[in-house]
Amino acid sequence: xxNVATLHATTAEAVSQTSFxxxxxxLGVSLLVSTGLLLVVLMLVLRRRxxxxxxKAQEVILNAEERAHAIVAEASAEAxxxxxxxxxxxxxxxxxxxxxxxxxxxxxxxxxxxxxxELSYGVEKEHMxxxxxxxxxxxxxxxxxxxxxxxxxxxxDSFTNQSGTLFERLAYEIENVEKGIxxxxxxxxxxxxxxSDKNAEIVREEMKKIGEQTAKSVLSVAKGLDKxxxxxxxxxFSTISDELTKYREARMRLINERILVLIExxxxxxxxxxLSLQDQADLVYRSLEEAKQRGVxx
Amino acid sequence: MLVKIISxxxxxxxxxxxxxxxxxxxxxxxxxxxxxxxxxxxxxxIIGTECDDHTLQSLQVWVDSFKTNKIQPVAVYEALxxxxxxxxxxxxxxLYTPVRFPPEHVERFGKWFRxxxxxxxxxxxxxxxxxxxxxxxVWDDTYHDYSLRYYIHKDRTRVVEMFNKYSNxxx
Numbered sequence: 001x002x003n004v005a006t007l008h009a010t011t012a013e014a015v016s017q018t019s020f021x022x023x024x025x026x027l028g029v030s031l032l033v034s035t036g037l038l039l040v041v042l043m044l045v046l047r048r049r050x051x052x053x054x055x056k057a058q059e060v061i062l063n064a065e066e067r068a069h070a071i072v073a074e075a076s077a078e079a080x081x082x083x084x085x086x087x088x089x090x091x092x093x094x095x096x097x098x099x100x101x102x103x104x105x106x107x108x109x110x111x112x113x114x115x116x117x118e119l120s121y122g123v124e125k126e127h128m129x130x131x132x133x134x135x136x137x138x139x140x141x142x143x144x145x146x147x148x149x150x151x152x153x154x155x156x157d158s159f160t161n162q163s164g165t166l167f168e169r170l171a172y173e174i175e176n177v178e179k180g181i182x183x184x185x186x187x188x189x190x191x192x193x194x195x196s197d198k199n200a201e202i203v204r205e206e207m208k209k210i211g212e213q214t215a216k217s218v219l220s221v222a223k224g225l226d227k228x229x230x231x232x233x234x235x236x237f238s239t240i241s242d243e244l245t246k247y248r249e250a251r252m253r254l255i256n257e258r259i260l261v262l263i264e265x266x267x268x269x270x271x272x273x274x275l276s277l278q279d280q281a282d283l284v285y286r287s288l289e290e291a292k293q294r295g296v297x298x
Numbered sequence: 299m300l301v302k303i304i305s306x307x308x309x310x311x312x313x314x315x316x317x318x319x320x321x322x323x324x325x326x327x328x329x330x331x332x333x334x335x336x337x338x339x340x341x342x343x344i345i346g347t348e349c350d351d352h353t354l355q356s357l358q359v360w361v362d363s364f365k366t367n368k369i370q371p372v373a374v375y376e377a378l379x380x381x382x383x384x385x386x387x388x389x390x391x392x393l394y395t396p397v398r399f400p401p402e403h404v405e406r407f408g409k410w411f412r413x414x415x416x417x418x419x420x421x422x423x424x425x426x427x428x429x430x431x432x433x434x435x436v437w438d439d440t441y442h443d444y445s446l447r448y449y450i451h452k453d454r455t456r457v458v459e460m461f462n463k464y465s466n467x468x469x
Contacts, residue, residue: 024416109339170304175360229348263450263457263461267430267431267446267450271396271446272432277397277399277400277403278395279408280395280396280399281403281407283431283432283433284393284407284432285394285410286432286436287432287433287444287445287448288407288410288411288414288433288435288445290445290448291435291444292414292415294442296435296437296442297414297415297437
C-alpha cells in the first residue's frame with residue numbers, strides 16, 4: 001500500500017517538474033527570438049537613419065514594435081497553450097494512475113478477502129473436524145466407561161450384596177473421570193474459539209496440534225481408564241472374596257462359640273418373663289440337686 | 299446357754315441378713331422390756347413399725363422358744379452381742395437366684411441346705427439375672443454355676459445340632 005502511494009507521488013512530481021521545464025524553456029526561446037528580432041529591427045533602423053526621413057523612420061519603428069509585440073504575444077499564447085496541454089496530460093496521467101491504484105487495491109482486497117475466507121473456512125472446518133473427533137472419542141470413552149460400569153455393577157451385584165459399598169466407591173471414581181474429560185473438552189473448545197479470532201494460520205496450526213494431542217490424550221485416558229477399571233474390579237473382587245471368606249469364618253465361629261450364649265440370653269429373657277415364682281423355685285431346687293449330685297457340697 | 303439361744307434363733311432363720319436384722323430388733327425389744335420402767339408394750343408396739351409381719355412372727359417364735367427353754371430375757375439380752383460375734387463361725391453358703399423370693403421360699407431353700415448340706419447353715423442370698431434357669435452357689439469360696447448356661451453347655455452337642463437344623467448352616 002505504501003509502495004503504491006509512493007509511486008503515485010513520484011509520478012505526479014515528475015510530471016509536474018517536466019511541465020515547468022518545458023514552459024520556461026518555451027518562454028525563454030520566445031523571449032530570445034523576440035529580442036533577436038528587436039535587435040535586427042534596430043540595426044536596420046540605425047543603418048537607414050541617415051537616408052530616412054524622420055517621419056518615415058518613426059513609422060518603421062512603430063511597425064517594428066508592433067510586429068515585435070505581436071511575436072511576443074504569439075509566443076506567450078503558444079506557451080500558455082503548451083502549458084495547458086501539459087496540464088491536461090498531467091491530469092490524465094494522474095487519473096490513470098489513480099484508477100490503476102484503485103484497481104490494484106480492489107484486486108488486493110478481493111484476493112485478501114478470498115484468502116481470509118478460505119482460511120476461515122479451513123480453520124472452521126478443521127476446528128469442526130477436530131471437535132467432532134474429540135466428541136466421538138469422548139462418547140466412545142463414555143460408552144466404554146458406562147459399559148464397564150454396567151458390567152461391573154452386574155458382576156458386583158451378582159457376586160454379593162456385601163460389595164455395594166465398594167461399587168459405589170468405584171462408580172464415584174468413574175464419575176470423577178468423566179467430569180474431568182468433559183471439563184477438558186470445554187476448555188479445549190473455548191481455547192480454540194478464542195484463538196480463531198487472533199490469527200487464522202496460527203489457530204489452524206494450533207488446532208492441528210491440539211487435535212493430535214487430544215487424540216493421544218484421549219487414547220491414553222481410555223487405556224488408563226480401561227486398565228484402572230480392570231485392576232479395580234479384580235482388586236474389588238479379590239477383596240470381596242476375602243471379606244466373604246472372613247465373614248463366613250466369623251459367622252461359623254460365632255455359631256460355634258456364641259450360639260449357646262445367644263440361646264442362653266434369649267432363654268433368660270423369655271424365662272424371666274414367663275416363668276412363675278414357683279417355676280423359678282423348682283428350677284433352683286433342680287439346680288441344687290444337680291450340684292449335690294455333682295458333689296459340690298462334699 | 300448360748301448354744302440353746304443360737305439353736306432357737308436358727309430354727310426359723312435361714313439367712314445371715316435375717317439373723318442380723320432380728321438380732322438388732324431383739325436387742326431393741328428386750329432393751330425396752332427390761333430397762334423401761336412400767337413398760338407393758340407388746341412386741342408389735344415396740345418394733346412392729348420396723349419390720350414385716352413375717353419377721354415379727356419369727357421374733358415372737360424366738361421369745362416363746364426362750365420361755366419354753368426357760369431362758370430368761372436378761373440372759374438373752376446379754377448374749378446378743380456374743381451371738382453377733384459367733385456369726386462368723388456359723389457355716390454359710392451363698393445362693394444366687396434369678397429373682398427375689400418371698401420368705402416362705404427362702405425358708406424352703408434354707409431347709410433344703412440344712413437337710414442336705416449342714417444342719418445349722420446360713421444362706422447369703424443375692425439376686426442375679428444370670429442365674430436364670432437355675433441358681434448359682436458359692437461353697438468353700440468356689441462359685442458353681444447351675445443356671446441355664448450350665449444345662450445348655452451340658453447338652454451342647456444336641457443344642458448345636460438343633461440350632462443348625464433350623465438355621466440351615468453347614469458345619
